[in-house]
Amino acid sequence: MKGPYPEIQGGGSLILAWQVRSKRVLVVGGGEVAAGRIVNILNADAKVTVVSPREGLNEEVAYRIDQKQVDYVDRKFEPSDLDGADMVLTAVDDPEASSQIYKLCHEKRIPANIADVPPECDFYFGSVHRDGPLQIMVSTNGNGPKLASIVRKQIASGLPSNIGMAIQRVGILRKKLRKVAPAPDEGPKRMQWMSKVCEQYTLDELCEMTELDMETLLGFYRPGDVPSLEAVRLRESDGAYDGPFLI
Structure with missing residues (x-):
């Protein structure tokens, strides 16, 4: 008989959006796997250091180095490379060396991912x-x-092909709302109002929303209303809009 709450299913991972902006990430290795890891980490705005002999670099990793997108150390890994690292990724064809790096990371409490060795990974890609x-x-x-x-x-x-753009526009509106309703106790109301916007507007409407549309729409926040985009623009054309919160 099932209980009133979700059943526990062990064996999973805690999937998170790990914010590594400006964190120092050490990548050991310079082959194809390392190239993919580097792209993922750079996309998250981390500071990347690659340690690998020059002859072990593939074309993409060499390009990242030449373009100064990463710092580079032209040699094999040394324990001192872990100094100051917030995260370590290894992608080398040497199981013994990889295990040793993982042990060092474990001792220093540095989260590490050892490519293709799941038991020696604190997290997965x-x-x-x-x-x-x-x-x-x-x-x-x-x-x-x-x-x-x-x-x-x-x-x-x-x-939908426009889902990314729609999310981007929602993010801009959300930031504007936080500026005009910054109080912590406004949090629940902000969330409820933004939920209404996302539910009532189509993706196309969200993508089409201009800065003026957003400013006009924010004027309906206090009473908790979410008019249609057509109504928002009608208000603009009537000249009734004169800044947020004046409704």
């Missing part, structure tokens, strides 16, 4: 779909990376 601010990750918890990629492509194929 999933298959990610990216559309502007939208990120969708599919993880098989290290069981089947290729299947994760297949599932991710199926999910992405079913998404």
Whole structure:
């Protein structure tokens, strides 16, 4: 008999959006796997250092180095490379060396991912779909990376082509709302009102929303109303709008 709450399903991972902006990430290795890791980390605005002999670099990693997108150390890994690191990613064809790096990271309490060795990973990389601010990750918890990629492509194929732009516009509106209603006790009302906007407006309408539309729409926040985009623009054309919160 099922209980009143969700049943626990062990064996999963805690999937998070890990903010690594300006964090120092060490990448050991310079092959194809390292290239993919570097892209993921740079997209998250981290500061990346690559440690690998020059002869071990593939073309993409060499390009990142030449373009000064990452810092580079031309040699094999040394324990001192961990100094100041917030995260470590290894992608080398040397299981013994990889295990040693993981042990050192564990001792220093530095989260690490040892490519292709799930037991020696504090976190996994999933298959990610990216559309502007939208990120969708599919993880098989290290069981089947290729299947994760297949599932991710199926999910992405079913998404509207303008979903990324719509989310971006919602983000701008949300920031504007926080400026005009910054009080902490406004939090529940802000969330409720933004939920109404997302539910009542189509993706096309969200994408079409201009800065003026947003400012006019914010004028309906106090009474908790969310008029149609047509009504918002009618108010603008009538000249009734004179700044947020004046309704």
